[in-house]
Amino acid sequence: MRFLRRILRLVFCCSALCSRAQSGEEKLSVPRSAVVYFSHTGNTRTVAEHIAELTGADLFEIKSLTQYPKAYCPSTHFVKKEIESGILPEIEPIAVDLSDYEVIFVGSPTWWHHIAGVVQRWLLDNDLRGKTIAPFNTHGGGGLMHCNEDVRRLCPDSNVINNLTVYEDGDFDLDSSILNWVKINHLQSF
Numbered sequence: 001m002r003f004l005r006r007i008l009r010l011v012f013c014c015s016a017l018c019s020r021a022q023s024g025e026e027k028l029s030v031p032r033s034a035v036v037y038f039s040h041t042g043n044t045r046t047v048a049e050h051i052a053e054l055t056g057a058d059l060f061e062i063k064s065l066t067q068y069p070k071a072y073c074p075s076t077h078f079v080k081k082e083i084e085s086g087i088l089p090e091i092e093p094i095a096v097d098l099s100d101y102e103v104i105f106v107g108s109p110t111w112w113h114h115i116a117g118v119v120q121r122w123l124l125d126n127d128l129r130g131k132t133i134a135p136f137n138t139h140g141g142g143g144l145m146h147c148n149e150d151v152r153r154l155c156p157d158s159n160v161i162n163n164l165t166v167y168e169d170g171d172f173d174l175d176s177s178i179l180n181w182v183k184i185n186h187l188q189s190f
């Protein structure tokens, strides 16, 4: 029985490595695209970097002027108060000319069921009319929650597609999830 379990584990690891290697070889160029993201603990950054690598998109990070606590519980309390205040955080300006881009990948951690206030602020501050917005969120178990609705509400004149929703940093099948999402939404042909 123990031997059988070892064999099964070996087969699983090999197939996981193979699928990673296969997706690692594949790329899908998305012309005139940018990835714009905010990340507090690194998960959304990892996904953003993989999207940029696989699609050839330019990568931009939104930085908050608010210093969020590093530790998990204090940060959740801090953000809850920020949400209750109804005031979105201030952000550092990003040097990006949006007229260069047709497709904007927008990434956020899920914070209290929604996209982070930092990303909400960026969406409100920028003219995204007529652009295709490809939102992605990372989460700690809640899944999509209100993350797609948020982007649609804040970008009523954009073509907002369905989210890529990733648990934490996506693990070994991240690249294949990204490639499937790009293909299903025909982002290569924009």
Ligand SMILES: Cc1cc2nc3c(=O)[nH]c(=O)nc-3n(C[C@H](O)[C@H](O)[C@H](O)COP(=O)(O)O)c2cc1C
Pocket (backbone or CB within 6 Å): 038, 039, 040, 041, 042, 043, 044, 045, 072, 075, 076, 077, 079, 080, 108, 109, 110, 111, 112, 113, 114, 138, 139, 140, 141, 142, 143, 167, 168, 169
């Ligand atoms: C303030 C705060 C609120 C969070 N709220 C949720 C939530 O509502 N649902 C969920 O699934 N995960 C929640 N999480 C977990 C994060 O969404 C998850 O760890 C995410 O991948 C973090 O992304 P980052 O590393 O790019 O910051 C929360 C984390 C923090 C810090």
